[in-house]
Amino acid sequence: MWLEAIVTFALIVSTTSTKLVNLTRHGLKKEDFFVKIQSQIDLREVTDLILQGNEFDSFLDCSTNLVDLRVLDLSQNHLQRFFFLCKDEYNLQTLNVSHNKLEYIDDNAFNDRIPKLKILDLSWNKLSVVNETMLEHFKILEYLSLANNPINDGIHESAFWNLKALQYLNLSNISSTYFSAQIFKTLTNLSSLDLSWNPIKTIPLLPTNLIELDLSNTQIAQLPAMDLPQLRELKLNNMYNLKVLYLNDFENLTRLEVLSLNGSKKLIYLVMSPYNGDLLPHLRHLSVSNCGLKTLDYSLMPIIKRTPILNLENNPWNCDCKMQWLDMLNATRTITHDILCRTPDQHANKKLSTIPNVELVCDDKSSMSQLLWLCILTLSVIIIIAAVFFLLRRPLGHWNIRRKNRDTVTYTNVDETSNDLVRILAVGETVERNEE
Secondary structure, eight states: HHHHHHHHHEEEOOOSEEEEEEOTTTOHHHHHIIIIIGGSSSSOSSSSSEESSSSSSSGGGGOOOOTTTHHHHHHHSOOOOOESSSSSOOOOOEEEEEEEOOOOOOOOTTTOOOOOOEEEEOOOOOOOOOOTTTTTTOOTTTTEEOOOOOOOTTTTTTTTTOOOOOEEOOOOTSOOOOTTTTTTOOTTTEEEEEEOOOOOSSSSOTTTTSSSEEOOOOOOOOOOOOOOTTTEEETTOTTTOOOEEEGGGTTTOOOEEEOTTTOOOOOOOOOOSOTTTTTTTTEEEEEEOOOOOOOOOOOHHHHHHHHHHOOOOOOOOOOSSGGGGGGGGGGGGGHHHHOOOEEGGGGGOOOOGGGGGGOOOOHHHHHHHHHHHHHHHHHHHHHHHHHHHHHHHOOEEEEEEEETOOOOOEEEEEOOOOOHHHHHHHHHHHHHHHHO
16 A cells, blocks of 8 residues: 555656656665566656665666666665666666665676766765776766775776766765876866865876866875866865965966865965965965964965955964055955954954054064074073183193103293393303313
8 A cells, every 4th residue: 555655656757858756765675666666657768767765775677677767866775786787778877876885896787788877976885996897888977976985095097097088086085095196097088076085195196177176184285286277176175284385386277266275274374485476367266264374474465365255264363563464455354354363462352354553563572582592592602612712721831741651851931031041051052062
């Protein structure tokens, strides 16, 4: 009785080109569908079959007739395997098997019987390997998601080489510590790549035609110069090892429109050095919220001035003289309104926009303290050198040179008047003559 009710209330939408059967979340097992329900629904003309949120543990095409099927949604079931074996070629274009229990996909699932597949979602399964034959038949595949699988470093270097039509690739949270330098080399049409939530420390060689790139929640500490002239959106959120970001490294991102750095707690410096007034000419959205920024360097002025959307909230801002330049730009009223000062104490919890420019002064105590310590250190060194010099200095008038097993020779300066010296010399000469 309940199966008849399911069939009655199943959403069936028919148009000239589409026939949809939606059996979402009806608690169906494979036996219910293959044995009972399909006997009451003619599936031969169905183009879109939605079986999301049921209790299928497997799906076998031989048990049904899906001649015109273009979309098959088996997500959020208990699938451990599925097969396409009983028809030479299917028209299937979209396959969603996400949120299941797939550990491995063999050649009986992905084979040359579904060559028209364009969208494939394998996310949220238990896959541990993606080898070179698993995806080899999908020559026109455009969208692929392997996100949230425990793949680790199990992607073979040539796994994606046949996917030359691929435009979107999601490899988020697959526990990869690195990606081979050659893994993306044939993906010349790839426009969107998601490598977020992976413990990678370096950026692999990327396709030059990328439009969107997500490197959020990775362990990258320093960003190299990127040569991605088509890139429009770059996400660097929650980069826990990133401390300094030199925007000059983005000088080749001439079409970048969106740059996001939210949640990068250790990011304390955002600078442009050397100065380049033409950097990021098309940037329209810059978001650096919940980071460690204390000040905005004056070198950022051209970017701040021409970027219409800025998000600088929840940083530990130090509102001193280094922030005065923001008030000189008419376009920064919104910016200063969003900046909530944390230091110095007299400006704590005040918005920058409410503080008169003359009150934004720099604290010279630290610099004076450093100068004082430098003077003390210099004086100490002078005193030590002088002490060593006077302690080691001995009277120049008396030197004893003692040699082992030899007579001791003593040199004594004669401190006499010149007359006494003449008399001594004269006596010496007389003695010498007598001896002769």
